[in-house]
Amino acid sequence: MIKPTDTSEPWRVGVLFSRTGFMSVIEETQLRGTLLAIDQINDSGGINGRPLEPVIYDPGSDTRSYGQLAKRLMVVDEVSTIFGCYTSASRKSVLPVVERLNGLLWYPTLYEGFEFSPNVIYTGATPNQNSMQLCSLLMKLYGDRFFFIGSDYIYPRESNRIMREMVARSGGSVVGERYVRLGASRLEFEPIMQEIKLAKPDVIFSTVVGDGTVFLYQAYSDKGFDPKKMPIASLTTCEAEIAAMGHDVGEGHLTAAPYFQGIGNNQNSEFVKSYQKRYGDDAPTNMCLESSYFQVNVFAKTLERANSLETPVLRAMVMGSEFEAPQGAVSINPNWAHADLWSRVGRANRNGQFDILFESRTTVKADPFLIGSGRCTVAAAAV
Incomplete structure (x- = not known):
């Protein structure tokens, strides 16, 4: 049950990335990107005066555990919004849970496309x-x-x-x-x-x-x-x-x-600086970390306007949202609930x-079903 909006209690969100097992090499960085964004938001006063509170579980790189822990987040912890998953197998494990219980999964990883769910916001590349x-x-x-x-x-x-x-x-x-x-x-x-x-x-x-x-x-x-x-x-x-x-x-x-640490823009410079201040000067950023980071910020901007964690309200309001991410300006494509990203x-x-x-000269619109795609051509390249 979602708490009333006239309260000072934290906004609770689920976080589901593996810190152990064979996927931890990348999912640990996704967790770090998520928590960095949450901490920055809270340091700036939270959302409408209320901090974000992450409820974190480690699925241990076990596919079935993602679905089981997603259910625990929604049923036991009463969380409706979840940030998580790297592999498509783990996403597929969580998908029936958020669809059945009407939650919202924010999925920050590139994937194979050919999927659409009213309960997922896809922020990785297609x-x-x-x-x-x-x-x-x-x-x-x-x-x-x-x-x-x-x-x-x-x-x-x-x-x-x-x-x-x-x-x-x-x-x-x-x-x-x-x-x-x-x-x-x-x-x-x-x-x-x-x-x-x-x-x-x-x-x-x-x-x-x-x-x-x-x-x-x-x-x-x-x-x-x-x-x-x-x-x-x-x-x-x-x-x-x-x-x-x-x-x-x-x-x-x-x-x-969509993103490499070495791209040059002010947003990325500040992002890398903040990340390395927290995790060490030799800690590299990466595309999965960056999308985990920017999707929390997109969520926060949407929640500020919606002032509600109700899935239908959040999902409707996030469509078309824009954010100056470290990779450059990104947006949530309202046709697919996928992000328009840089290539x-x-x-x-x-x-x-x-x-x-x-x-790419600008963002590439998400086309998860490859409706408008033909031969593999590049509009502009600098080699």
């Missing part, structure tokens, strides 16, 4: 905001023979299906496709490296997530492959994984994302950061 741009740049710079490797769950399989279609439409081919289990060990990547050596692709497209990302790139390095000739390109490998695998291991590989492609350097190879 394929038309990252896959299309990456496909085009890879074919321009490296060649048209792709080898796919992903973690074995919904997001990698669906993302690879979409990328396969984009590659084929542009005259390319997929010369191999392999999947590893979530939580795969480093040894499990070694035979795949041998397959890649025999297949001789121009590009490796990775949708591996969690600790497996670190092991994939380390196995690649151990095999002696050269990223100047055959890089790993990803939608999921960000500054957090580069730091974990070693900057020398990550150097030369590509990622498509960028970066190449990792020896310092663990990304040099920008491509940047």
Whole structure:
């Protein structure tokens, strides 16, 4: 039951990210971005004089636990708004809970698209905001023979299906496709490296997530492959994984994302400064952290106007909302309840950061069902 608005009690919200298990390498940073935003809002007086109070649970990288803890948040803790989830599998676990109990999940991670729910606000990138741009740049710079490797769950399989279609439409081919289990060990990547050596692709497209990302790139390095000739390109490998695998291991590989720490604008400079003041000068920011941060701010602006945590009220009022995020100005697209975001492609350097190879001129409108998307073309690139 939602508390009345004429009270000084805190606004309670749920937070559902893994601090333990194989997904903690990235979800810990999402938790940090969420809490940084909450603390900044509270330091500024809260929302309509009331602080935000996070109710935090650690699902431990277990898919079923996300759904179970979402139910606990809504039934036991009486929370209706939840910030959380990285993998599509964890989102799918929470989805029936928020739909049945009429909660609102704010999902800050890139995903495969082709989903719409009246109980989710999607603030991560969809394929038309990252896959299309990456496909085009890879074919321009490296060649048209792709080898796919992903973690074995919904997001990698669906993302690879979409990328396969984009590659084929542009005259390319997929010369191999392999999947590893979530939580795969480093040894499990070694035979795949041998397959890649025999297949001789121009590009490796990775949708591996969690600790497996670190092991994939380390196995690649151990095999002696050269990223100047055959890089790993990803939608999921960000500054957090580069730091974990070693900057020398990550150097030369590509990622498509709305945000990189190295982009230059005042909002990002202040964001990085605030984050590193709290978590250490050597703590990198990343795309998933940034979307976790800005979505809390979008929520806060909406709650200030609505003065209610009722899901129908919040959802209706958030449509079309704009915010000056660290990546640049973003907005919630009222057609889909997905965010209109920037498109960028970066190449990792020896310092663990990304040099920008491509940047969209403005935000790219969310098109989760790829209704307006054709061949994988890039409107403007600076390489």
